[in-house]
Amino acid sequence: MTKAGRALLVATLVLAASVSWAQEEESLDDLFDDPVGDTVSEAAPTDHLAQFVTDDKIRFSGYFNAEGGVVAGWTSWPVVSDPSAGFDGTVGLTATANLYFDARPDPDFRFYGYMTTSMNPLAGAATWSGFSIGELFIDYTWLGDVFIRMGKHDMAWGQARLFEGVTDIMADAVSGFSLRASLPTLLSGVSVIGMINRADVTSYRQICYAAKVDEVLFGTMLSLGARYQLDEGLNALVSVKRVLWSVDLLVDTVLHYDDEAFYPRVLAGFFREWPDIKLYGEYYYNGETEGGQDHTAGLACGFNNIVGSQLDLGLQWIHAFIDGSGSATAGVTWKPWKYITATVAVPVAYGPDGSRYVTTFNEDVADRRLALVFGLEMEVSF
Amino acid sequence: MKRIRLTIALSLALAALGSISAQGTDYAELLRRVDATVTFEGADLSAEYTIVKRDPGGATSTTVATMFRRDATGQFLILILEPVIDKGKGYLKEGDNLWLYDPVDRVFTFTSAKERFQNSSFRNSDFNRSNFSKDYTPVSGTRERLGKFDCTVLELRATNDSVSFPRMRIWVTDDYLVRKMEDYSLSGQLMRTSAIPSYQKVGNKWVAAGMVILDHLKTKNVGGKVEYERTTVTIARPSLAALPDSVYTKEYLEKVAR
Secondary structure, three states: OOHHHHHHHHHHHHHHHHHHHHHOEOOOHHHHOOOOOOEEEOOOOOOOOHHHHOOOOOEEEEEEEEEEEEEEEEOOOOEOOEOOOOEEEEEEEEEEEEEEEEEEEEOOEEEEEEEEEEEOHHHOOOOOOOOEEEEEEEEEEEOOOEEEEEEEOOOOOOOOOOOOOOOOOOOOHHHOEEEEEEEOOOOOOEEEEEEEOOOOOOOHHHOEEEEEEEEEEOOEEEEEEEEEEOOOEEEEEEEEEEEEOOEEEEEEEEEEEOOOOEEEEEEEEEEEEEOOEEEEEEEEEEOOOOOOOOEEEEEEEEEOOHHHOOOEEEEEEEEEOOOOEEEEEEEEEEEEEOOEEEEEEEEEEEOOOOOHHHHHOOOOOOOOOEEEEEEEEEEEEO | OHHHHHHHHHHHHHHHHHOEOOOOOEHHHHHHHHHHHHOOOOOEEEEEEEEEEEOOOOOEEEEEEEEEEEOOOOEEEEEEEEOHHHOOOEEEEEOOEEEEEEOOOOEEEEEOOOOEHHHOOOEHHHHOOOOHHHHEEEEEEEEEEEOOEEEEEEEEEEOOOOOOOOEEEEEEEOOOOEEEEEEEOOOOOEEEEEEEEEEEEEOOEEEEEEEEEEEEEEEEEEOOEEEEEEEEEEEEEEEOOOOOHHHHOHHHHHHHOO
């Protein structure tokens, strides 16, 4: 067969295959053969808001979480000549239960809170701790435009995901008593906050004051925040975020000033999401550390349903340049049964002995350098 | 230089002619009427959306959400009711900007409005008001039969990069309702097909009663047949009840999230 003949044969086969492929494809055109006719809605207008802002009775809900697992590995790098050197194993079991209540008697008033208790039978008594208040606050809409939240409540500023909370200058809000007043229709939101976060406050001078303004300019989110307390000094936050080519780009800068120190903290990062993949990258500079050389970088990637299976794969790497330490973790999770998530992970901590990610920030209770983790988690909301 | 000027002039003339067919149909005007037929300029639209995603050859997942939309200002607010794990999550759109709210972490995330809604083939941008006449230019049109409907089929090219798809084909019935859409990449690859077999009239405007979307990028060969990720959207209880301005704010989202 000549070259031209072969080319013609290949082209014919490709065409035939594509035609047969096309014939087998799912199509929507049959939906138009006998569709349900267009209708005219003559019902009275539905108040869709009502279901969210009012409720005749207090609504209760709950959350239960139990985690158990085994960790085995080496607290020092394993050596072939003595594999048992530094080998250690730990079992763990914890449980947490939350009880939530939410009352919305009026569109302008809401009362919300939750109680929490936990148990760690392998690290103490096998009894539940006493219930403590997780959050307890009221929402009140004043004059239709001012949104007020008062009580013990959480709030999150800053944008960090891998280095969670490092630029969140209000991260301790949930442990204090706060009054937040927000003007949501001014710019993209303006909030002022007064917070009591210490005991024996007898003067307005001891109160912690904060304010935040959000605005979107030319597709870029800009957020300015500040927090001042007499003994803490001033913390100012500038957050910037922009989406470029489907990539979230973000920068947080916190400037701290008090009578003794002035230093910045900077977080820069990106986030990109595909249907089954999430990718995060972050860099963090902490100017509070002596010497001004505290740089950390991290990368995390999550894959859903790897190779068509029910397994999800997560990879994370964090490196502290200040002491050359870091951690790398690979883990697989799947849901074998309802409410149950199983995890197998291999965390590795590298760097000098006693360094940041080998000891201080090592999430392993035994500070293992190399380990195999198997865990089961039950999580139920009701 | 003369040749360049001539080329530019010819391109402009062809682009202008492209919006008018041989029969004299003004396709740009048709797009304006399409937008006007489904846009609620003087009212708030709220409705309940049920979105069922079926993975190709596999499992289904259901999301129920309530949507509040104000076309005059390009705003919408969406609150997730189901599944339980996502209950209380919210989306707030103002212009081209989208905020996501996670009630567990109390975090607002500013992100692109083009992404997939709850990981289905329905996109965040699909909640937007119809804006074909501003976002696209018709480059050609034909008449075609689609089941029991006689349609004008328009080939569209995006006029800006804020849209999810740079090229589209839409099937428009003579009552100015879009019955079918094909979304293409810049290179011409078919990305998504949507069918809207039936509409419901609210006031003097129309809202889709249901739509079915095939994601051509998520496929699986099941028993010799190519199956795509299929998303079925049902829009129930549409209402034009007036809403206060404060509904379209982050604080409102925070307040109503359970």
